[in-house]
Amino acid sequence: MKDQIETINTQLKDYIQSLQTPETLRNAMDYSLQAGGKRIRPLLIFSTLSAFKKNPLIGLPVACAVEMIHTYSLIHDDLPAMDDDDLRRGKPTNHKVFGEATAILAGDGLLTYSFQVLAEMEQLSAHKKIALIRELAKAAGPEGMVAGQVADLEGENQELNLNQLEYIHKHKTGNLLAFCIRAGAIMADADEETLKKLEEYAFHIGLAFQIRDDILDIEGSMELIGKNIGRDVEKQKSTYPKLLTLEGAKEKLNDHLLKAEQILQSLSIERNYLKFITELIGKRNR
């Protein structure tokens, strides 16, 4: 998977370098794209394709598009008007380096470019490209990630229940993770039943991902995570440990991981790749 991460980093750089655009904008977009993300979303796409015995690299443009969307959301999320974070992945946030105006525009640029990348994909039928674009827009837009962001902002300083917390995370991170798996399955011509089960799998790893995030904000190491920890408590955010205690959150995490693995077991696919990612999500330290 190290090779895959290399490949995605190089391809992302190439996409940005090929743009005819002002240097400031190019640098701002490139800065956050190359700021050392875990590339979980691209790996999910590649692993899903491998699970169907397809060449993972046919998903490279989709993987780049998703990473652009994920990165834009981090840039906007870090803005003073939003989470007001100075540090991300151990580096100053985009607006700290380039200023707020350029950071907003770098986010807008990445978001828009992601759809261009999908539309320009070669070796994929127009029908499949349309399916991917529709699903990505739904997962990232006002019924997906953006809805989750708004709900998250509105939930600050409020006591949320578990349903409300799940709504936020399902939308804020879950939908885009689910898109990655669906995208892989669509490119691999998976049947409807398998697609449904993979969606359920995605739901569980999405929540597991977020619960692990909440736990890391308590137990994690600032050096490894690359951002300040303890921010959730500071902002009185509703989190899984807050609602369920730290022990309860860990149980819930294991519960989701177990269910995810059970779904994988029930599918007749090459399941090792996705199994590896499931474990990665459960155990990650950053």
Next chain:
Amino acid sequence: MKDQIETINTQLKDYIQSLQTPETLRNAMDYSLQAGGKRIRPLLIFSTLSAFKKNPLIGLPVACAVEMIHTYSLIHDDLPAMDDDDLRRGKPTNHKVFGEATAILAGDGLLTYSFQVLAEMEQLSAHKKIALIRELAKAAGPEGMVAGQVADLEGENQELNLNQLEYIHKHKTGNLLAFCIRAGAIMADADEETLKKLEEYAFHIGLAFQIRDDILDIEGSMELIGKNIGRDVEKQKSTYPKLLTLEGAKEKLNDHLLKAEQILQSLSIERNYLKFITELIGKRNR
């Protein structure tokens, strides 16, 4: 054209109402979409379709998508970190009503949703949908509108020459106007030669549009425009009147309008619709 404007207003409302999304986000998106724009871009799409004797309403989803993109760019442009405007079309700007965080997200939501609307268009082949999505992303993204915004920001407090000013406006407003005409022509199966000429036409009306904007910032009525005038001088922005004098700018405007009309004359299309828009752009008071 009044009917067409009614139709687009209703359809935009329907698109937003149909979303499953938090009320705040829905209201913020709807607020700016319905804040009384001139709908020049939708009218350009409809008029281009009419010029090819097609039913203009087949372009309705594209017209809505473009209006979403245009509106998102205004919301982000008005933010304190960008142009810091309190008033737009006679109403408080989005962040004045909903706060900065929601305004940023409403912009992100509109931008993303526009691509979903295009991908979900019925009665259009997947190939044409892909062409429209690719061209819209290019016109609005880091090689188009977003590039223009960055260049505009960088040009503030600087003495620009005419070439630099043209770069800004070609990208900031011209590319999206050109997309509208190209989109109409693509949907109407226009041939390559006609498409090329229409692009040239779009270039001229795009610049005419911007020069008229600059003139209105000096001669216009705040009541009609719905925003504070004299802002360009206040911010020491490079404008056509500043570079060419007010009289020189008016000459340049007429020059572009004349060239636009000459191109229309050279085409074997039903040219009255586009002729009307050309005149509208040249004479508009708001």
